[in-house]
Amino acid sequence: MPSDYTKKIVEIRGVKKSFDENHVLRGVDLDLYERENLVVLGKSGSGKSVLIKLMVGLLQQDEGTINIFGQDTTKLSLKDLNKLRLKIGFAFQASALYDSMTVRENMEFPLVRNVKNLTRKEINLKVEGLLDSVGLPKTINQMPAELSGGQKKRIGIARTLVLEPEIMLYDEPTAGLDPTTCIDINNLINQVREEYNTSSIVITHDLTCAKVTGDRMAVLIEGQFQAIGSFEEVFAQAKDPKVKSFYDYNFIQ
Amino acid sequence: MSENIERNKPVISKKLDKFFTGLADAFRFVKRFFQEVWFPPYEFKEVLRQCYEIGYRSLPLISLTGFIVGIVFTNQSRPSLSEFGATSWLPALISIAIIRAMGPLVTALIAAGKVGSSIGAEIGSMKVTEQIDAMEVSAINPFKYLVVTRTIATTLMIPILVLYTDFVALIGSFINVNQNELVSLSTFFVQVFEAISFLDVFSSLIKSLVFGFTIGIVGCYKGYNSSNGTEGVGKAANASVVMSMFLIFIEELLALQIVNAIRYA
Numbered sequence: 297m298p299s300d301y302t303k304k305i306v307e308i309r310g311v312k313k314s315f316d317e318n319h320v321l322r323g324v325d326l327d328l329y330e331r332e333n334l335v336v337l338g339k340s341g342s343g344k345s346v347l348i349k350l351m352v353g354l355l356q357q358d359e360g361t362i363n364i365f366g367q368d369t370t371k372l373s374l375k376d377l378n379k380l381r382l383k384i385g386f387a388f389q390a391s392a393l394y395d396s397m398t399v400r401e402n403m404e405f406p407l408v409r410n411v412k413n414l415t416r417k418e419i420n421l422k423v424e425g426l427l428d429s430v431g432l433p434k435t436i437n438q439m440p441a442e443l444s445g446g447q448k449k450r451i452g453i454a455r456t457l458v459l460e461p462e463i464m465l466y467d468e469p470t471a472g473l474d475p476t477t478c479i480d481i482n483n484l485i486n487q488v489r490e491e492y493n494t495s496s497i498v499i500t501h502d503l504t505c506a507k508v509t510g511d512r513m514a515v516l517i518e519g520q521f522q523a524i525g526s527f528e529e530v531f532a533q534a535k536d537p538k539v540k541s542f543y544d545y546n547f548i549q
Numbered sequence: 550m551s552e553n554i555e556r557n558k559p560v561i562s563k564k565l566d567k568f569f570t571g572l573a574d575a576f577r578f579v580k581r582f583f584q585e586v587w588f589p590p591y592e593f594k595e596v597l598r599q600c601y602e603i604g605y606r607s608l609p610l611i612s613l614t615g616f617i618v619g620i621v622f623t624n625q626s627r628p629s630l631s632e633f634g635a636t637s638w639l640p641a642l643i644s645i646a647i648i649r650a651m652g653p654l655v656t657a658l659i660a661a662g663k664v665g666s667s668i669g670a671e672i673g674s675m676k677v678t679e680q681i682d683a684m685e686v687s688a689i690n691p692f693k694y695l696v697v698t699r700t701i702a703t704t705l706m707i708p709i710l711v712l713y714t715d716f717v718a719l720i721g722s723f724i725n726v727n728q729n730e731l732v733s734l735s736t737f738f739v740q741v742f743e744a745i746s747f748l749d750v751f752s753s754l755i756k757s758l759v760f761g762f763t764i765g766i767v768g769c770y771k772g773y774n775s776s777n778g779t780e781g782v783g784k785a786a787n788a789s790v791v792m793s794m795f796l797i798f799i800e801e802l803l804a805l806q807i808v809n810a811i812r813y814a
C-alpha cells in the first residue's frame with residue numbers, strides 16, 4: 297500500500313454524462329494517485345463503466361474535465377489520445393478477446409501494431425511470459441470460445457499488460473466467477489501492481505475483492521461519489537444510509 | 550456534438566428525423582471510408598484473408614446457381630426464338646443477357662446473402678462484445694482494420710466472382726445448346742464473343758465493383774452500428790442483406806440508364 301498519496305495521476309472534476317434523458321453521471325469528482333488501487337463500487341447501471349470509458353475516450357463527457365498525467369483528455373488530438381491510451385490498460389467487463397484470433401494472436405495484436413521492430417523472439421518471450429504470470433501457459437493456441445469465463449478474464453488482463461501500462465482499469469474483474477477464481481484474480485490485480493507499478497481503478501460489486509485489492513474505496517450513488525476513503529472509513533462508520541445499505545446488502549448475500 | 554439534435558424536439562416527426570439522421574450517419578460512414586483508405590497501414594494481410602473468405606464462402610453456391618441459371622435461361626428462351634426459326638441466335642442472346650445483367654446480378658445477390666450477412670454479423674458481434682472498443686483503447690484503428698479491409702475485399706472479389714459466374718453460366722448454356730442444337734464448343738463461344746462488345750464487359754465489371762463496394766460497406770455499417778445485445782447481431786446481419794439487395798437493384802437500374810445513354814449516344 298502506498299504510504300502517502302503524493303503524485304496525482306488522474307484528476308476528474310465535475311464530470312457529467314447523460315444518454316438522452318438518462319442522467320448517468322451528475323458531477324463526478326475523483327482522484328487517482330500513483331501506485332494506488334482505487335476501488336469503485338456502485339449499483340449495476342450506476343455508470344461505473346461509463347466513467348472509465350470516458351477516461352480512455354470511448355465516450356465523451358457532456359461537462360467537466362478528466363486530467364490524466366496532466367493532460368485534459370478532451371483537448372487531445374487523436375494521435376495524442378492514442379499515445380495516452382497506450383499507457384492505460386483497459387480490462388473489459390466481458391474480456392473482449394478477439395473471437396477470430398487465438399490467445400497468442402490476441403496478445404500479439406496490440407504489441408505488433410504499436411511497437412515497431414520487434415523480433416519474433418522478443419514477441420514470443422513477452423507473450424509467453426505474460427501467459428505464465430497469469431497462470432495459463434497452456435492456452436496459448438486456443439481460441440477464446442474454448443476458454444472459461446475466468447480464463448478469458450485473466451487473458452484479457454494479460455493482453456492489456458503487453459504494452460506495460462501505467463494505469464490499469466479493471467471493469468468488474470471478478471463478476472460471475474467462483475470464489476477461488478475470484479481469489480486468483482484479486483491476487484493477480486495486486487501482483488500486477490507489484491510488478492508493473494501500476495495505478496489502478498478496480499470496478500467491482502464484490503466487497504471481498506474491494507477489501508483485498510483496494511487502498512481506497514469510492515462509492516458511486518446516483519451519479520456522484522457519496523463516500524471516498526479506506527474500506528473501514530467508508531463502511532464501518534458509514535452514516536449515509538445508501539452506502540450502508542450497499543454494504544449490508546453485499547454481506548448478507 | 551449530436552446532443553443538441555438529440556435533445557431537441559423532433560424537427561418533422563420522430564420517424565422522419567430518425568431516417569434523415571440515419572442517412573447522414575451512413576453518408577459519414579462512406580465518407581470516412583474514402584478518407585481512410587488511402588493512408589497506411591494498409592493491412593494487406595487482412596485484405597487477402599478477407600478475399601479468400603469471400604471466395605471460399607460464396608464459390609459453391611455461385612457455381613451451382615450460375616450453372617443452373619445458364620441452363621434454365623437457355624431452355625426458356627428457346628421457344629420464343631424457335632417461333633421465328635432463330636434458335637441459332639441462342640448463344641448470342643444468352644451471352645448478352647448473362648454478361649450484361651444476369652451474371653453481375655446473380656453474383657451480387659448471392660454474395661449479399663452469404664458475405665454481406667456474415668460481415669454484418671461478425672462486426673456486429675465484435676461491436677456488442679466490445680472487441681471494437683478494445684481495439685480503440687489499444688490505439689488500433691478499428692475502422693481501418695475491420696471496415697476498410699472488408700470493403701476493399703468485397704470490392705475486388707465481386708468482379709472476379711462475376712467473371713466466374715459468367716463463365717459457369719455460359720458453360721451451362723453451352724451444354725443445353727449442345728444437346729439441342731448440336732453446336733460445337735468453339736462455334737458456341739465464337740458466337741458468344743461476337744455478340745458482346747467491350748462496353749458490355751467493361752460496364753459489367755464497373756457495375757460489379759459498385760455491387761461489391763455496396764455489399765462490403767453496408768455489412769460493415771450495419772454491424773458497426775448494431776445496438777447492444779446479441780439480438781442486435783442478428784438484426785445487423787439481416788439488415789445488411791435487405792439493405793444491400795435493395796441498393797443493388799437500384800444500382801442495377803441506374804447502371805442500365807447510364808450504359809444505355811453511352812451505348813446509344
Ligand SMILES: Nc1ncnc2c1ncn2[C@@H]1O[C@H](COP(=O)(O)OP(=O)(O)OP(=O)(O)O)[C@@H](O)[C@H]1O
Nearest residue numbers: 315318320338339340341342343344345346347389
Ligand atoms: N453507449 C450507451 N448508450 C446509451 N446508454 C448507455 C450507453 N452506455 C451506458 N449507457 C447507460 O448508462 C447507464 C450506466 O451504464 P454502465 O455500463 O456504466 O453501468 P455500470 O455501473 O457499469 O453497471 P454494471 O455494474 O451492470 O456493469 C446504464 O443505464 C446504461 O443503460
Ligand SMILES: [Mg+2]
Nearest residue numbers: 344345389467
Ligand atoms: Mg459495467
